[in-house]
Amino acid sequence: MIFGKYINRYYLRFLHLILLGAAALIVVDYAQLRIPEYEGIIVDSLSEKAMTLELLEELMFKFLLIALAMFIGRFLWRITIFGTGVRVEADLRDRMFAHSEKLSQNYFHKNKVGAQMALYTNDLNAIRLAFSMGILTLVDALFMGSLALYYMFKINVMLTLLLSIPMFLMALAGGIIGKFMRVKFQERQKAFENLSDFTQENFSGLSVIKAFVKEGKELLSFRKINKENAEKNVVFLRYANLLYVIILVTINLIGFILIGVGSYLIIKTKSTNPEIGFTVGDLTRFISYFSSLIWPMMAISQLINLRSQGKASYKRIKTLFDEPIDIVDNNPVQVKVLRGEITYRNFNFAYPDTDRSVLKDINLEIKPGESVGIIGRTGCGKTTLVDVLLRLYNLEESTLFIDGIDIMRLPIKQVRDLFGYVPQDNFLFSDTIHNNIAFAHESLPEDEVKHYASLADVAGNIEEFSQKYQTVLGERGVTVSGGQKQRISIARALAKDPKVLILDDSISAVDSKTEETILSNLQEFKKDRTIILIAHRVSSIQNLDKIVFMDNGRILGVGTHEELMENVKLYQDLVQLQELEEQVEVVKGDEHGE
Known part of the structure; x- marks a missing residue:
């Protein structure tokens, strides 16, 4: 999960969906943790030759109910929690765009287009995952982990405490590595921003690059920036994989301890110390509970990873939101x-x-x-x-x-x-010629669009296109000539009727x-x-x-x-x-x- 003044509102706005998703997740976890209990009953019944057809039918019916509950629950929490993450991402993107439109020219002189696009893509994706997967992993880790430990304590306190030692060390290592991951993710995002900037600028100026026969030079520059981006990603992945390996080794270590000590307790129970009361069924249940505990342990790793990425991305997006809107009305007449x-x-x-x-x-x-x-x-x-x-x-x-x-x-x-303004750069949108000319209006009849095109002396050129006024222009109007761009821009200004x-x-x-x-x-x-x-x-x-x-x-x-x-x-x-x-x-x- 991730918190901040620009994101906290979503926890309240979507509280009903979050609670519904969390409830569905808890039902799934609870149902899943009933399976080891029934497995233990089956093992003990078989080992003691007490299994009956009626008991088997009863247990199979319970397994069926568990499967049905898990199916419905998993569908619900995926729709609610993941759906909430998508809604948060979309709303944040809307707010970012609305805020960006109000910023002064000075902001965009200092911040390149590629950097802004990185905020709208990679950074928002990291926040969506930190929000939705963060809720999922937190609830799962807390509820399933706590309940699994509770059942394990009920079976054998000493064995559970013994297994808790490596789990604590793993959590401590995860917290330390998570801090480094946050820093490395920021560096990774900055490298992606530079790559995005360079790519966008080169595609926009591709005709100039070709005219000066500088493809080779630009390719070398791209390789250098791309290499830096790859290196930053590799460094980040090293920390992520280190955390994953630590957790995997811890899980295997716990597994070895569990099998060794559990087997020892079974032998002791059967031979010299029956009051220990640790059966083969208990070991089966204990292993199943531990298996259920593996996902919460892996979820902690994922939560640390997601939170590190989310906090780094939120910091970058917060910088955009914190940028003051300095062109504002101040007690206007x-x-x-x-x-x-x-x-x-x-x-x-x-x-x-x-x-x-x-x-x-x-x-x-x-x-x-x-x-x-x-x-x-x-x-x-x-x-x-x-x-x-x-x-x-x-x-x-x-x-x-x-x-x-x-x-x-x-x-x-x-x-x-x-004012109706025709700037020097004659910017046109990647849209139809009709929509470009009618830009100042929600809608404009085609005969009026044609009238303004005639005034700008571009109507004849437009009629030569196969789709005429429905011709879609390329990015920044690259599919028309410089003179045509100028005249379409003039028609757009005239259509505003300034x-x-x-x-x-x-x-x-x-x-x-x-x-x-x-x-x-x-x-x-x-x-x-x-x-x-x-x-x-x-x-x-x-x-x-x-x-x-x-x-x-x-x-x-x-x-x-x-x-x-x-x-x-x-x-x-x-x-x-x-x-x-x-x-x-x-x-x-x-x-x-x-």
Whole structure:
């Protein structure tokens, strides 16, 4: 069994099933321990030539009842106790996932996906076994072990006390080894976590590995991590097997003592000391009770093993549950409707656990219904400028406002509902194209899905697939091209029908004609919505209401294309550079045409 503040509730919630399972287990144990009594009667009756047909029939009928009770009891305790373990595992997994969804981006920057998957698989499995098998082995060891010892004491006190000495030494050794096993299991889980991390990362980046012809290098790295994982497993198994061998040797030792001393008592009873009263039937019963005691003794070994693994895994899962949820509502202002007026006022931002400011002294106003382009060199802070709008991080108060209200005072859900966001990585789920586009809704009619796909200029591509909108995408959308991923992501954001649409470099993977079509469709979709478009090409944003030009985390200018050309030298340089690049491409095209 395993205890802790995140698991204790299950003992109360499933108390009725645990008690029913324990009761069924006790019935089975009691019935099982009646067998040696009847075996002893048969042996003594045969040896004393007192066996009758009526007695044999009576004993056989009792054996039949015992078998029936054991069958029903074993079925009941397996359903109740093992079933409870599965329910505990499923509920814990639900709570872990719900808690993980509330954690900030910072947590997932520090903890890799493979490490999280180890918690949801190996660690939860260890807790399930510690819970269900723990209850089983504890009840079995206590009740069957105690009852078997009681019957053994009734037969012969001296022999039972003699056998208790090696049993005590075995329990002492088990406790010591169990402490080492707990430490080694934690190391084993950490090694599995590293293996899971490496495997997941390599499968995700397999195309890059192949492009750089680094399969051999990655295989060597995998072998090294896999070897470390195997070594940690071997070390843990050494301790587990050592405990098993100690118990097995103890059982054999007790068996030798039992047969030797028992035979001696029978000889003494028959020859010189009849008052000892130890018969062949008594030895048969005693051996049968001892045989019944073997499972509780083995159960103690299993209980130590399971508890060691369970405590180590619980410690790792507890770390997840103890991770504070720092992005929370704090006495939020209740607002019926947000229009989407955005104001940055002397805004500064640095990512958690870093000292470097990514955004510095930002002052910007975006009015509802405006089309705003954001441009600047790579790494100048464009993405961060829009990311902070989604309340993914805690921000300095009174520096970012929506509709004149500090964003830190607004309900997080209401803020996020305001935006439709197309991120740079264009993440798609391993689901149908229809469900990916309709992600913001519980359900969305297919004609609406097709409408938004048309606005994103991806409807034609989807119709070419054999399953059309029911086509299941591969993991992270790997079965479609980069441009198709971008456009499906745009369709998903449009389907949310947001008041503010944010596109973060979301048309970089399409050709210029497709880009023009999408931008034209966005103007049709726009109406009174706000559109924020981050781009690297000036041509993508030069016709928007205003352009924000950034460099090194600062805003160097805000205005129309013409205003920035007139007032911002770096913007002029960027435009001229891109025009020169376009001219070079045209010349190259002409040369190839010749």
